[in-house]
Amino acid sequence: MSYFLPHLTNGWQVDQAILSEEDRVVILRFGTDWDPTCMQMDELLYSVAEKIKNFAVIYLVDITEVPDFNKMYELYDPCTTMFFFRNKHIMVDLGTGNNNKINWALDSKQELIDIVETVFRGARKGRGLVVSPKDYSTKYKY
């Protein structure tokens, strides 16, 4: 579903996207459209985009086309989702040990909405780190 979501094609656009939103969370998905993980994530993102449009906006960034942030944001995973609010990177404690980003594809719309909402609420209060409503620690997976 990547073709329904706006793509950012250079570093300037990415910066502008982050800077231009005053009251909404900017969700950036870094990855490649053909990647299966990204496909899953894009599907999910597209399905909630309309629901969260009042407090979040979603952009997709092809990391081969825009390699400017690869080092800066350590974009070495196939699919990385990051949150920004008023030009501030919002970290999310997901229980995985990496609070900077979601580097896998979620599989539940509600979970995604919950995370975005938590990010929005926390960011509005000035927090740089919010705690995800669900713990994605691998210890629960086994």
Added chain:
Amino acid sequence: MFGATKDFLGKPAPPGYIAGLGRGATGFTTRSDIGPAREGPTEADIAKLQEQARRKAAEDGDDDERFQDPDNETGLFNTAPYEADDEEADQIYDAIDAKLDERRKARREAREKEEAERINKERPRIQDQFADLKRGLNTVSMEEWENLPDVGNIAGKNRKKANLRDKFAPVPDSLLPRAQEEMATSLDAQPNGLATPAPSMTNFREIGEANKSVLGLRLDRMADSASGQTTIDPKGYLTGLNSVVVKSEAEIGDLKRARLLLKSVITTNPKHAPGWIAAARLEEHAGKLTDARQIIDKGCQECPKAEDIWLEAARLNNTDNAKKILANAVKQVPQSVKIWVQAAQLETVPKAKKTVIRRALDYVPNSIKLWKTAIELEDDPNNARILLARAVELVPLSVELWIALARLETYQNAQKVLNKAREHIPTSHEIWIAAFCLQEANGKPVERLVVGAVKTLSMKESALSRDQWLDEAEKCEKNGFINTCQAIVGATISMGIEEADLKSTWMDDADGAIGRQSFGTARAIYAHALKTFPAKKSIWRRAALLEKAHGTRESLEELLVRAVKFCPHAEFLWLMGAKEKWIGGDVPGARVVLGAAFEANPNSEAIWLAAVKLEAENGEHGRAEKLLSQAREKADTMKVWMKSTVLERQLGKIPEALELLDQGLVKYPTADKLWMIRGQILTDRGDNQKARENYIKAVKFCPKSVPLWILYSRLEERAGLQTKARALLDRARLLNPKTPELWLESVRIELRGNNANFAKTQMAKALQECPSSGLLWSESVWLETRAQRKGKIVDALKKSENSVHVIVTAARLFWSDRQVEKARSWFLKAEKSDSDHGDAWAWHYKFEVEHGDEARKRDLAMRCKAAEPRHGEYWQAVAKDQKTAGKPLDEILILVAASLPSNVVA
């Protein structure tokens, strides 16, 4: 920073744009194994991009030059070669520049520095503002840095906490017992007594002490700050300590305000003594005695002519100082009696006191108070007399002084003194009365004097009224001058009363006097009344009762003898006289009195019966019989007949008794008592048939006699004819509706016949017919089961309007519950409600036998004897029994108590 662009989508990046740089983005390094640890675009990147940009700009430089300002052309000759003279020229220009720069350097630099300072001052940089603080930061240790608290977001947390504080939840029950345990251990107040003291134990004592010391500190601080300096004088401090506890902060506030107010009063009007006094009192109240003294001292200086202020000053100081102050005071106000008296009081030695008072009298010779004080101080009567003599000369209008002088003088001199006093104060009744008393004390008759005095005084304008005279008479009586009292009463009692009102007014006066315990006055009033109305029985009677209650036996007998002389037909007086003689043990005397009474009232039943009673109770049965037979002839009444038969029966002469009854019943067929006696005699003999005939006849003649019906029904019941008994009672109830006794008997018949249910229905009917009968209610209480009695008794008390039966029942209920004190109080209530009810006495006696001591029993018997109860079911049964006839009441009481059933009724 770059401005945000809305329509950035699909647009190319500006040339040389470094992603993230303009936004100030910083990267992160989480895993150095998968990427380089670095933040943002590298220096190399930036340098490369700048190089690119420069190169690009160089490539299309023409474009740039097109827009160059023609006035500021830079490269007009830069195409020409740079030669030696050019270099020289440049050097010269540089030299000139340097020279010019050099010339104004000092001034310019000073100006620049000034400018910078000014700007700095106007708008200081934040670093400069905190420069001094920053300098101190080098002392902060590493740990302190570590321990700096995080700022965090506390707004939300606070809100949450505030909400929590307002929320209340019910305390779980488990907390209460735990709290109680804690209290119990901590209140033991012996922390050493516990082997292992609980760590959370609250020491209330320490808390209390701490509170006290804190309060004390605060008060001290306040007191200090209020006056501006520390004021701790040992005395004021000690007195202050007493008041420390009671003073709340509000009170201290009030004090301050009052202090301010009074201060303004004394400053605006310093000649106003009360203001000074109030200010001093306020300080005294605030516990600052020194301040108070200072204020009052100033006040004394400001208002030296006000005696109150001097007195206040003396009061506020200790004795020695007070003496000095009062010495000053008398210099200023030598006429003030109060100050002199106060000064005298301050002296402890009588001699010193006398000196002060005498000195005072020099200044104020006409003060009664001073004279009195002086005289009181004298121990020697002679000295006192001399003083008094002088006093009456100087203050001739003081009645008290005259009288006091008269008391101290000998009889003759006293008379003279009083005469002189009368000359000076002709309107004073006190002097007259003193004169009467003097006469009486010396055994002289006073009547004529009193009459004269009353006449003289009534001519003056200040004559006393009758009531005032009577008051004076009572006073004389209280002082032991009975004759004077009587004389005054005799002279004044009929003053200004209408002829018609005389008797009633006198009786009222006498009652009032008795009420005020002035029996002598009352006696005098009666005496006077009897002199005026010798034929009035009622007055004799009252006088006799007064004598009986408060006089001696002799005086009573004497009075009664006089009384019967004037009212020979008053049976009451005769009987009272006889009884007095009898009680006094003078039986022949009593006989004589009764004999005289017979002569005066030959037909009086009461006197006959009294005579019979006297003989019978003294064992003179023959005389009694003779008297009765005479009585039957002379005073032919039913009561005489009855007494005759009773006497015969008592003496065991049954046939004679029956004969008498037959004769009596012919004369008085409606006398139910005769019928009853006859029935009882017949029943006692076991002659049921005759007894029944007797009763049949009796109820025909006396259908309204309730006891007759009951006796009849009991006869049948004893004979085993319960149905007949029941029917008889039904008939009786028809003839005598609303008679609780009959209903009670019906209920009892059922109870005796073990017919409890029917008894209850009967009782319900009974209560419907007689809803306020205490007799029925108390019985109904006993019909209930034990548990229901308490409820029933409340009903009973309400409905029966506190009848004595119900009260006794209530007392018995308490007794059966072993509530001794309550039971006793209810028995006492019963006694108060109706002292004529013998059963109540008996029950109470029985109760005291079980729960009381000897003293109570004796006391009760005494009271019972005084009350002479006559009624009550058990009481009458015992009291009228042949065996107990003639026994004293206290013995009867014991017998009745013994005859009572056991209190605990299941």
